[in-house]
Amino acid sequence: MRLRSVLLKIANILSLLIIGIALSASLPSFAAAQPSDLPSWLSVHVGDGEGQIAQVVLQRARALYLQKVHEGVVKNPCYFAMDATRPNDLGNGKLGRRFYIICKSNETFRAISAGHGSGRDLKGLADFANGRQCAKNFGNALDSKLTAGGAYVTRETKASFKGYYRVSGKPDAVLVRSFIQFDGEGETANAREREIGGHTAELLRNVCLRKDPHSPYADREGYVPFGQLVDYAGGRSDGCTSWSPSDARQIVTMVKNNPTTLYIYPEAADIDAVARAAAAGQSLSRTRLYWNASCLKEIRSPKFWPKGRLEPILAQYKKDHPPPPQRPTPICKRQ
Template structure:
């Protein structure tokens, strides 16, 4: 497939890239589990471009619409991350978290709620989602600690992280450590004596905590999936890169903000934003690295983080 695309005349390639197959068009729309047409068109265009230049060979590509709601309340999550495999006529929509942003007292609130994201950006240290073009990179798996499973049994938590490599305004994704991972972590950590563990430190202790699944929550700017969805997505891209297009990019955010300020619905200018989230946030904002980065750096310099507290020894062994 990649070889055929490479020799295809450019005009024909562009024409076919814009034509959404009939089976896929049934998934296009703004309802739950559907993908907005502009998001799909950009994701398909990026994928076909990278297929054509040999950057990817994966039979599937990824997309995300970060203008859609995340937490729908009552335990329901919005399906806004898409795994599309055109060769096998496969389309999946799954939940995914967005960047939490920051609230810096005395500087400004650049944070996002659980349901809808208002603030976007590529500023270093901002914990914000930056929309645009990415290619998945290497996968790293790290040990997080142990947690109590059934009864007294302990289980190991390891978490895989897929690095994203961006271009243009997302080119600093690697420096920002932006990627994808499962929505699991350990809280309430203590050190348990277990010299037999391969993860034990030099004193024979391992970290032990409580397993937390924060699906429906937010992240530090990365894309986060439920553990079951993450395992499937990570298996799909491990050692087999593909493209990811995250909507909206900076121009989309700024265009919609201008339309709202002028009192016009974005659709009147050919712009897209999820209607329910736009009602909640009123107008989105994009924070560039040049704009917000120095503010974050100055705040951290003036408000240094306290030294890390040592992890206590577990009371119960």
């Protein structure tokens, strides 16, 4: 029995070493910033509490930003970070703050809410759906609706007309949603192909066509879409980063014609390392790994779905389940 106990201890130590070596070997070069490199005004925001940022997330986000500034890619005095391991929906209408706006010019730090990718449940093939509170599944496959952690740079901003919606006691309002395109590198290099970016967590449901020939958005027959406005800031996205309307307006203003960096945690190497530690029953604090404790308790173990594995499954599901013929948008019953 004593020999067996000794062997188990040795196995655990070896497992810890393997996880540490694998993680350090797979992390990007910009992740080398040390805690002592952080200025005092920024280091006070480091922590695991609400509105704080985990040390590893901040270090990588700051290192990415400084790298892109050095390369001349970015001149914006502010940069972004997101910790997708933190909870989104805290219940009772309260949202978790896990998207960070960091501005070195005026030494400001702000934490806001942001949605994560919903994923999908392909009945009979694969289930990689995420709940509203915590994300378990991550990936970079096309059409997966999953968040992919890693390095991004904000690019062009496009505005698109979605339709009209009713506002109590006021004239009908227009929903024009801005979309900030992200460009990624490494595992996130297909961000443009996936149409991954940032936008307001708003959409129109139950859309019909209303006759309004005087509208600048009217089609050739004089119709415009009209629906019910839905704010899903506490929900999930199609893999993009979504913000509340007020936060989105601020961010769009900050990056329009002035790109900056966004670092999203976790990356595939982080996810795999945490999954191995969880399977071995090891404490993350002892392995020097990071995952939000409350979300890890809920999901038990995270999973990364690489595009090389998931895209063939998605293609097979699409082949087996062709979409129904698209129906024309109905005419509104009440004009």
